[in-house]
Each structure stands twice: as C-alpha cells, then as structure tokens.
Amino acid sequence: MKLKQFLIVAAAAVVFSLPISAHANEGGVALKHAEVDVTDQKQIRRGLTVFTDVCMGCHSAVYVTYKGLMDYPEIGLSREAVDELRGEHPLAAGMVTDLSPEDAEVSYGKVPPDLSIITSARRGGADYVYSILTGFEHDPHGKVPDGNFNEYFPGNRIAMPDPLGWLDHDESDTAELDQQAQDVAAFLAFIADPHQNERHTIGVWVMGFLILLVIVLGLLKKEVWKDVKH
Ligand code: HEC
Numbered sequence: 001m002k003l004k005q006f007l008i009v010a011a012a013a014v015v016f017s018l019p020i021s022a023h024a025n026e027g028g029v030a031l032k033h034a035e036v037d038v039t040d041q042k043q044i045r046r047g048l049t050v051f052t053d054v055c056m057g058c059h060s061a062v063y064v065t066y067k068g069l070m071d072y073p074e075i076g077l078s079r080e081a082v083d084e085l086r087g088e089h090p091l092a093a094g095m096v097t098d099l100s101p102e103d104a105e106v107s108y109g110k111v112p113p114d115l116s117i118i119t120s121a122r123r124g125g126a127d128y129v130y131s132i133l134t135g136f137e138h139d140p141h142g143k144v145p146d147g148n149f150n151e152y153f154p155g156n157r158i159a160m161p162d163p164l165g166w167l168d169h170d171e172s173d174t175a176e177l178d179q180q181a182q183d184v185a186a187f188l189a190f191i192a193d194p195h196q197n198e199r200h201t202i203g204v205w206v207m208g209f210l211i212l213l214v215i216v217l218g219l220l221k222k223e224v225w226k227d228v229k230h
Contacts, residue, residue, distance in 0.1 A: 029151055031128055032130060038197065056097050059115045066089060108161070126182075126186065134166050135153070135166075136150055164181060
C-alpha cells in the first residue's frame with residue numbers, strides 16, 4: 001500500500017471509530033442537550049448535593065463509596081464533609097437509599113433502579129437523565145396522571161414522581177431547576193466512569209509520545225541513509 005493510501009485509510013478508521021452521540025432515546029424523541037463537564041469539580045459537587053438531598057430518597061448508587069467522595073479528585077470532599085454525609089455508615093459503604101425495595105414496590109409499583117452506571121446504561125447518557133428530569137408534562141391525552149407523564153421516557157409513563165418539581169413550577173425557578181437537573185446529570189456521568197478523566201490525560205501523553213517517536217525515527221532514518229546513493 002502506498003503511503004498516501006495508507007494515510008487515507010488510517011484517517012477514515014479514526015473518523016469512523018469516533019463515538020456517535022445519540023440524540024434520541026428509544027421513543028424516538030430528540031433528547032435535550034445537557035451542559036455537563038465531568039472535570040468541573042463545582043458542578044459535580046452541586047450534583048452530588050442534588051443526589052443526596054433528592055434522588056437518594058429513592059435511588060442508590062451502590063458502586064460509589066463514601067470514601068470515593070474524598071478520593072476522586074473531581075469530587076475531593078473533606079473528611080468532615082464525608083462524615084457528615086455518611087452518618088453511621090462505614091467509609092467503605094456504598095451510597096444506599098433508606099427506601100426498602102418492598103416499600104418502593106408498594107408506593108411506586110417499581111423498585112427505583114440503582115443509578116451508579118445509569119448514564120452508561122442508557123442511550124444519551126447525561127442528556128437522557130437531564131431530559132427525563134425536565135420532561136414532566138401534562139399528558140396531552142389526559143390519560144397518564146400528572147407527575148407520571150414524561151416526554152422522554154419510553155412509553156411516556158414513568159413510575160418516578162417528578163423529583164425536582166418540574167411540572168407546574170414557577171417561571172422564576174426554571175433556571176435553577178434546569179441547573180439542578182444538569183448538575184445531577186454531571187454527577188451521574190462522572191460516577192458511571194470515575195477514571196475517564198485520568199484515561200484522557202494518559203491518552204494525551206501517549207499520543208504526544210508517539211508523535212515525538214515518529215519525528216525522532218524520521219530524523220534517524222534520514223541520518224542513517226544520508227550517505228547511501230539511491
Ligand atoms: C420518590 C422516589 C424517587 C425519587 C426521589 C427519584 N426517583 Fe428516579 N425513579 C424512581 C422510580 C420508581 C423509577 C422507575 C421508573 C420506571 O421504571 O417507570 C425511577 C427512574 C429513574 C430514571 C429512569 C431510569 C430508566 O430506567 O431509564 C432516572 C434516570 C432517574 N430515576 C433519576 C433520578 C434522579 C436523578 C433523581 C434525583 C433528582 C431521582 N431519580 C429521584 C423513583 C424516584
């Protein structure tokens with residue numbers, strides 16, 4: 001293969017291997033785009049607060065330990081803050097809701113799923129979470145009770161009662177609720193893959209090293225062949 005052909009094939013391989021972002025869930029409705037930065041400690045911490053204050057009333061994130069909230073630099077809580085959050089729970093315990101599956105079944109007809117890896121498990125990831133939280137509407141056909149009709153949930157009927165109070169909120173609260181939804185989406189996107197930032201940094205170093213290596217080898221080749229007559 002000639003060099004030019006090789007470069008074209010290599011470039012095509014890179015382009016086609018890029019992740020194609022999902023814009024629609026199974027219902028086919030285009031998701032809203034969440035402004036989420038999984039390297040932004042402030043946003044992730046705000047999201048953690050929404051998670052512990054609101055979501056943990058029903059959901060767990062069993063793969064996230066209280067210790068993790070100190071150890072991941074992207075969260076970096078102090079020991080005091082973690083102690084306050086965990087109460088009697090051991091440092092190594094996962095974040096588990098007080099709501100028992102039996103009670104959840106009775107109250108909502110369903111056990112709320114664990115949210116540790118929800119953004120990896122659902123198409124659209126953080127966009128999906130954000131869209132669901134801000135997707136509560138009055139059912140245009142009047143069939144699904146208020147608080148259970150959701151534009152973005154497949155089938156439009158969700159067993160989760162509108163957790164942020166999006167339906168019928170005051171206009172003046174829109175920006176704040178919207179922000180809370182994006183922040184908790186950022187927190188969930190971070191915990192679903194807490195080493196993603198580390199991997200990116202390593203990736204950048206590896207690429208830099210490879211580029212340098214190619215340059216050095218190129219120069220070396222020139223040097224080695226310089227006296228050979230073609
Ligand atoms: C009052 C209980 C309750 C609270 C509080 C609550 N949820 Fe839920 N949630 C549920 C239930 C029940 C379901 C299952 C819905 C279904 O399958 O119909 C659910 C489902 C979900 C789903 C959809 C999962 C899927 O299967 O696609 C997401 C995402 C979600 N919750 C995120 C959150 C977030 C984020 C918060 C906090 C802002 C939160 N929930 C607060 C009860 C709750």
